[in-house]
Amino acid sequence: MKIDQFEMERMQSTWENLVEMDMSESGVRPVTLRELGEMGLDLDAILDTPLTYSQSNGTIPLRENLAALYLGATPGHIEVTNGTSEANYLLALTLLRDGDEVAFEVPNYMQFWGMPKSLGAKVNCFHLRIDQDWEPDWDEFDRAVNPRTRLVYLSNPNNPSGSVLSHDAMQRIVARCEAVGAYLLADEVYQGAEIHCARTRSFWGMSDRVIVTSGLSKAYGIPGVRIGWIVGPPDVIAECWTQHDYITICPNKISDAVARVAVKAENREKLYVRTRSILQHNLPIMQAWVDSFGGFLTFREPRAGALCLMRYRSTTPSYELCERIRVNQSVLIVPGVHLGLEGFLRIWLGGKPEFLTEGLRRIGLELAGEASLPA
Ligand SMILES: Cc1ncc(COP(=O)(O)O)c(C=O)c1O
Structure with a gap:
């Protein structure tokens, strides 16, 4: 490849x-780690932890903690990954085939620009318009998201503009995905890093075509443990797990323990x-x-x-x-x-x-x- x-x-x-x-x-x-210790991470227990493999799709307690963040989600809706980047990659491997089309928001973190092409998919761009408060160019969007589109990728909040989609824009995007039968992959790794505005709404729950990826690297300030996750329909999650078994097997055991503490509501x-x-x-x-x-x-x-x-x-x-x-x-x-x-x-x-x-x-x-x- x-x-x-x-x-x-x-x-x-x-x-x-x-x-x-x-x-x-x-x-x-x-x-x-010391700061996380002050939030309840048992550093002594980590010193005594045998460094075995961890649960490959994420430990049940971690998936339970994550499921609690997404209304209606259960541990079966969650795959824990090595960073948001692996989460995105597993989804590309799971969902894209030669000849598929992907709609890709620009500007963006360019991972979903390169990956689909390597799998034989065609990438159609739609732009956020700086002169329209970073609202998507809807003509471009409607062309990019068509009946051949398997998946739409966007980051919200967006890297690099730091913009957040309005609720109307989110609804319009979801409606179009439903109309053409595409999945929407919403990369929400910057959710929680709002500077003055309210918490960014998640796309999760707006449709059964929605898949969310996120992780600890940005809003949580914990990139080094490399924990990310996918929240999606259980059948998609099960297939991502299959891909995961081939690629990295599992997340790091200590990282899973760190993440269990970090994602608890109070922390x-x-x-x-x-x-x-x-x-x-x-x-x-x-x-x-x-x-x-x-x-x-x-x-x-x-x-x-x-x-x-x-x-x-x-x-x-x-x-x-x-x-x-x-x-x-x-x-x-x-x-x-x-x-x-x-x-x-x-x-x-x-x-x-x-x-x-x-x-x-x-x-x-x-x-x-x-x-x-x-x-
Ligand atoms: C939108 C977006 N998704 C994913 C990633 C990768 O995140 P992670 O460190 O969780 O793999 C980045 C990193 O900059 C990003 O900006």
């Missing part, structure tokens, strides 16, 4: 541990509050920095997620600009081209304030030269 390189992930894995400042992230700075709320306070504190710093460029940079404040997507007024390709920033300033940020949107940069909002300030200062040194060029 030939697959295109996942440009953003490859750029990150090549450079994120070599640069002085990695600002290509999209979650908040991670919590520690989840604490983690979300932590995320929100980091983002609320940092957003004005980012806004002031953007404003200091006198119109060279523009952005719509993200509603959720530790991501700031900004447009810059220059014709320099975003990859070239990011490379210059990396080489000259040792700061890694994401070029818009890696997210389906040329002419934009994505900068991390989830670090410590002093880290953010210094990173922005360095990026600014490079952008200042760019801003003085004719647009």
Whole structure:
């Protein structure tokens, strides 16, 4: 199976541990095991845990805790995976066949751009329109979601815009999926990372065509344990489990234990509050920095997620600009081209304030030269 390189992930894995400042992230700075210990994780019990395989689709207690987050779900509706990325991958392997079509929201995390093509499926894009408060382009959407469409993929809240779909838009998307018989795969990994607005509504429960993926990496601030999950119809979940047996067998045993604690209602709320306070504190710093460029940079404040997507007024390709920033300033940020949107940069909002300030200062040194060029 030939697959295109996942440009953003490859750029990150090549450079994120070599640069002085990695600002290509999209979650908040991670919590520690000690902090999770304070939330009830029994660290001593972990020291004595025999490192066996874990339950391959997730332990029953973890699936029970997760099912409690999704109205009407039971452990049979849940598959626990190694990150949201594995959750998405299992679904692609389970649902897509040669000749199928996939509708893909742009801009986006580009995993579902590369995977379907490697399986012989055709990817049809529909865009979120920045000038329409990131509302989908409905003409494009209606063309992209047609009777040959097996699956529609979107992220809500969206990476990289940080936008959240209105309830009307969600209903319209679901209705169209039902009309053509497509599954809707809603990647909700940023749910819970809202900055000022209310909690993002889940697509879960809107139709039996809806499948949700999520995980601990973003709103929970726990990417390193690599826990994600799928919530879906039990027949789809059963097939994903079959794929899972072939790929990684099971999630990590310690990670399953960490996740059981993190997703408990009271801890989840604490983690979300932590995320929100980091983002609320940092957003004005980012806004002031953007404003200091006198119109060279523009952005719509993200509603959720530790991501700031900004447009810059220059014709320099975003990859070239990011490379210059990396080489000259040792700061890694994401070029818009890696997210389906040329002419934009994505900068991390989830670090410590002093880290953010210094990173922005360095990026600014490079952008200042760019801003003085004719647009
Ligand atoms: C929309 C989206 N889905 C999935 C992932 C991967 O998440 P995980 O770390 O849970 O595998 C990311 C990571 O940036 C993402 O932005």
